[in-house]
Amino acid sequence: MSDFRPVQMRSPVLTVRRVDAYYAVTVVAPGIAERFRSGQFIAVAVGGEQSSMLSRRAFAIHDVKPDYGGTVEFLFAVRGKGTAWLAERRSRDLLDIVGPLGRPFPLPRDPVNCVLVGGGAGSAPLFPLAHTLRRRGCRVDFVLGAASADRVFSAITARRVAETATFTTDDGSFGVRGRVTDALPQVLEDAPSDVVYACGPMPMLREVTALAARYDIPVQVSVEETMACGTGVCMTCVVPVVGEDGITRMARSCVDGPVFRGERVRFDDVGTIPFDALGAPGWKARGDDPVSAREAG
Amino acid sequence: MSDFRPVQMRSPVLTVRRVDAYYAVTVVAPGIAERFRSGQFIAVAVGGEQSSMLSRRAFAIHDVKPDYGGTVEFLFAVRGKGTAWLAERRSRDLLDIVGPLGRPFPLPRDPVNCVLVGGGAGSAPLFPLAHTLRRRGCRVDFVLGAASADRVFSAITARRVAETATFTTDDGSFGVRGRVTDALPQVLEDAPSDVVYACGPMPMLREVTALAARYDIPVQVSVEETMACGTGVCMTCVVPVVGEDGITRMARSCVDGPVFRGERVRFDDVGTIPFDALGAPGWKARGDDPVSAREAG
Amino acid sequence: MSPDLRTRLANVELANPILTAAGCAGAGRELAQFFDIARIGAVVTKSVMLDPRAGLPAPRMAETPSGLLSATGLQGPGIEVFLQRDLPWLLARGGRAVVSIAGGSPAEYAELARRLSDAPGVTMIEVNLSSPNLADQGRHFTDDPAAAARVVHAVRSHTRSDIPVFAKLSPDVPDLVELAVACVQARADGLSMINTVRGMAIDTTTMRPAVAGGVGGVSGPAIRPIAVACVYEVHAALPDVPIIGMGGVRTGTDALEFLLAGASAVAVGTVIFHDPSACVRILREFEEELEERGVRRAADLVGAAHRPMGAQPAR
């Protein structure tokens, strides 16, 4: 375990590039690069030494390279105050980064067929995953969606890595007009798939999970819940997740996730405490050995 | 009056230079440069858009140049959080600056003999003053003091501009060991002086004022009281100052000063409300036309 | 079509809901160097007392994270100078004047109200209740709803009937809603919230309290969530009473937040020290926020956060 534990470092920015609607930041972070496994993320402090912004911003790791001892790349769209600040960084600035964080995507043992489904910036963690899967001899099919053409993520890379790459945009400005979940059934029909990996907004993950269930394919989803620390201490990033023991727990998406088995996440109850969750109001203990009860995830 | 009113601008940083213990920052600020008169200062917002630091930092204007439509230079030593942030600025960064602020040094009509006394960073406003006085045919003698050699301000410029330049350091690492007030009597003896201008910490200003009084020379002091706004609205920068009507008022050093006639400042009562100040506890109105009572300054 | 920004505070209508906060903008003169003060909803003036007041000794402020700790002690020239010099200046520039008053007894407040009612051009009176009650060993009027009510009642009785009287509350009270209700029962036409929050800083160099008064008031964005909670709770209890919300407003989004919580107008205080143009910038940003959301009338948003999910105002 201690080999995989995250590190905190002040990482020099190597480059900040504009890529369509996104910014791609590459930092020198050897400790993070060497520990990284697909699906993990970093948590970045924003605003400098006297920042008024206390919560770290989470970004999926999009790429790691061996240069300079190890670099890490992440991509983001400017959304609020923190990403606006990040977009203004220049090369040689230092960023306070913690990573790699979270439970990575579980990888298949055998060279199976994998469908990777991503929405907007949520596509980022699927790229290192695709490379890893390819290295293991898996077939990769991409389904990437976004609001508009400039928000579709790394289309060229997706085409290069994957057997097929399907794109959807809400406004039809690129690929098929519609949502990824409109295009996904066709992809699942065309190539017999063994596992689905998905990353994006909660409603999309819910639908992808439902579709995969219909085709009886296991699905791994990476959720994006609001986070303050990323390290498991603040308890703000919880989602209701069913454990192996059948008990629902409010699981921290930063350490118990962000990757969960899709059917374990109670999507319809996100934003609530399900009445039957462990410790919900009125909940009464079942079984008498709470410690051995496996944690959710 | 409206010609002299301050402006607020987002000024690009031209250069940031290290000068001994100080940083010299030059910004492009035409509106400020053109309005500037010696003794005035700027108030700089620090920490960027999402700064946790709300009060502006005051810096004397050290130089203005006509380049790029008008540039302004200020010098500072790193002291706390705000100056630490400023020291990290680079060329092309934008600074939110308000200026020029405050009452400038009154200038003599005739080509008289002037002694300029400065302590540490407090010497900054004396340099544009020296140039202006020289242009009017005045004789200028400098007495500059600091804790150590690397904190003595622009010694070379001082020597070039002035008839004589005397330096003192607390540790004797440059010039005479001791304080400016140790060296000042000799300077006043050597050249018959008509006016003293002083800028530096409050205890120094008090002593300079006392010395000038002993030699019966008028003295203009520029005080450095903690400021939050610099524009006269927060009422935090007050010092007790005697008005022309003999009444002591808590005068705002940012708009009623920072330059006051030395003998008007009640140095011994700084940090108190003198019992006889206008509106002090127990104070009773004298005279019946409070409006016509001239403001302090 | 640009949104309708007008707002109503009791029987007064203002062109827009962005005001200055008392004590953070003088009587408008200094800020007029940076923008046309006739453009904002109103200038709330520094609390004026009967006599000149020297205030507290320096240091009067310390910077705190996203806030300011201050103790100025209501330094000011007194009502005489205010009426002869400051008010006419503000009116001549086309500014709307909300005059904040402070005193040590209901009688002093009443006298101030009377003098202001005799003067032409006062749009509203704001009663700063965070002032020591001389009859009660220096406790503040806000500490005791009955004492606060006596002041409000005295002011209302001596104020011309067409001038609304707003009571300004402090968050450091045992029960804010109880205080608010007491003021409204004493015929306050509206409420202003919040005054600064009790706080303190120690100078780690001198090892002494950082402001001469020891305890001071915290203001600025740091206290915004505290202020929003106060506005929300009082609006929930008294939905028909107009509120001027304040505490750390820095952007148009912050102003919008106060409206949604229940304020009909928003005052900008400490942020003016940081940005002398803040009021007009916030007004512009606020208008943009409404445009982005397709909101036609700012007034429709007042208290919208109290409505059940999905019942937010029509765009």
Add this chain to the structure above:
Amino acid sequence: MSPDLRTRLANVELANPILTAAGCAGAGRELAQFFDIARIGAVVTKSVMLDPRAGLPAPRMAETPSGLLSATGLQGPGIEVFLQRDLPWLLARGGRAVVSIAGGSPAEYAELARRLSDAPGVTMIEVNLSSPNLADQGRHFTDDPAAAARVVHAVRSHTRSDIPVFAKLSPDVPDLVELAVACVQARADGLSMINTVRGMAIDTTTMRPAVAGGVGGVSGPAIRPIAVACVYEVHAALPDVPIIGMGGVRTGTDALEFLLAGASAVAVGTVIFHDPSACVRILREFEEELEERGVRRAADLVGAAHRPMGAQPAR
């Protein structure tokens, strides 16, 4: 010579005065990835209750200027899992355990205290009084000094005599000193202050309260001046009662500020979310601050800001 950092909290001596704040560091496990938790004064654990608790729905937090607004609802595994899993883990790593407890009645608190007294290795108990009193329509124990005193008394009576009991207070009370005195009279060995400050934020996109609970607690540097004032005032009233100070500690200078105000130890909370190494960094900075000032013993500085000018401790 490096300064003596030891501090005394009732009959317990800690190696240094830097602790974690309850609920901001779990039971130490996550932070142990970033530093050796045996190096800090103690780990104050997340408030534990008798039964498992799911907490409040998400969203549970919103960022505010230099602060965090949160409402997590004391999610936790219950005392059973805590004693079997969390406490042994912490003790095995050499950590000092200050266990925070919360309940709905004096009896629940008493039961928690009894269970903890039976377990080996508990250094101190911190009684989180900002928990709804089930017998009083959900009012918090801190709202009523008598109710708070009953809880403290119950805990003290059921706690092994060598384990100090600290009462943790909220700033949102009618009279903090009165509450503190009530707790001490009920035999609290010391006080922890402050818990979060009541606050709220409105999400301007959804136009609804930003945290699911509506009202939440503000923490972080934004509340530091409020916390310092609380510590200062209570130390002035009860100079012999040890205090654990907290609220927005970000640097060693901030820790020093709390000591000067009257705290014997300082807990770091929200800033841990921002910097998981915060506690050891602050410890290092604090030591440097003492060295720069030539202070030989940290304990000499406790309450120094209360001494008359010039009577600050010998260097």
